[in-house]
Structure formats: structure tokens, C-alpha cells
Amino acid sequence: LIIIVLTSKYRIIKTYEKYLKVGNKANLSGKQIAFISKQNLELDDLEFALTDVKLGDAYSPKYKTLILSEDVCNSASLSSMAIVCHELGHAVQHKKQTPLFVMNQLTSKITRFTNKFIIPLLVIGLFLFLLKYPNDSVGKILMIVSGALFGLHVINLLILIPLEYDASRRALKYIKEYNLVSPSEYRKSKKLLRTAAQTYIAGLLDSLFVFNKKRKKK
Secondary structure: OHHHHHHHHHHHHHHHHHHOOOEOOOOOOHHHHHHHHHHHOOOOOOEEEEEOOOOOOEEEOOOOEEEEEHHHHHOOEHHHHHHHHHHHHHHHHHHHOOHHHHHHHHHHHHHHHHHHHHHHHHHHHHHHHHHOOOOHHHHHHHHHHHHHHHHHHHHHHHHHHHHHHHHHHHHHHHHHHOOOOOHHHHHHHHHHHHHHHHHHHHHHHHHOOOOOOOOOOO
16 A cells, blocks of 8 residues: 555656646646636636645635645646646536535545544554453444444545546646647646546545544645
């Protein structure tokens, strides 16, 4: 699992850096694409923010804000276009309240609270079970509850995969509809977003380690 996670992250960084050096037909920077798309997609309440985190681009549903990394914001590259349009895909999902988006928001809110209890319940349950205090049942019940909460955590991560694929699909459709790239650039954009999709699956595997650090949604 560690090998899959690390190699997937390496591939997306390598592909991102490769296409960061390739221009786009429209010669638009990530910032320009974001502002133009705000009007095209009628995202009137969309705000913008800048981060110095590499590949820290994200859409924040809470603040209705598109967060762009400095390279993506300022370069007129293929990577910038693909990444910005992908995050705009999430903004459109939010605006249209698509079933996947609504479900993900609900499960994310629940798991942010319940994930805190997975490890404590497991440890306490196992301890009580081994001591048979006050009997076998209490320890078993706590471990079963811990397993159920972990199952909910996995379900939330599974919902995230089709949600991300849908955002990439919307990005490619938008790029094509507004003729922002040439046919060859479109194929490269598709490759970039496909490679990024592999990191969503790797992210699922990564997050299955409940001892892992808290993750930010992107």
C-alpha cells in the first residue's frame, strides 16, 4: 500500500511539472481562467484565495472559495488550465447540489466527528475484552462500534472517488466547449486529469491507515 501511495504521488507531481512547462492555446494563466470561468459558469458568489503550498489547489465549499497555488495561478500552462477547471468542477457540483456532492458533504461532517473515537474505542474495547471486565460482551461491543465507525470513514472516502472523477469530467467538457485548448492539448489535459485520478485511489489507501494524520479535502 505504501508503494502504491508513494508512486502515485510521484506520477502526479512528475506529470504536473511536465505540463507546467507546456502552454495552452488560449494563453491564459490560472488566475485569468478562474475569473473568466466565474462569469461563464455563473458562479457569482465564488471567491479566490492564494496558497504557497505546491499543488495545494482546492475548492472550499464552506467559504465558496477557489484556492490556487502560486504556480497554477500565475502560469499560462496546460497544468494550470486543467487544475483550475477541475476545481471549478467542484464549484459547479456545489452550485447544482449534485447527489454525490451533497452525500460527500454529509458524510464528511459526520466522520470529522466520529473518526476521533475509532482508536480510543478500539483500544478500550480490546483492553476490556482481554481483562474480561465486566464481561466479554462490553469489550466486543466497543470493538464492533469502532469497526462500524471505521466503515463509515471508508464509505466517505469511496464517495470521494466518483466525486473527483465527475469534477474532472466537467473540467474536460468545459475546456472543450469553450475551445480553450488544441486537440493535442486536450489529450494531454485528459492524461493529466487521469493521472490525478489515480492519486484519489491512492489517497483512499493512504487514509485507510487510521493512525495517519488528518487530511484536507481537495
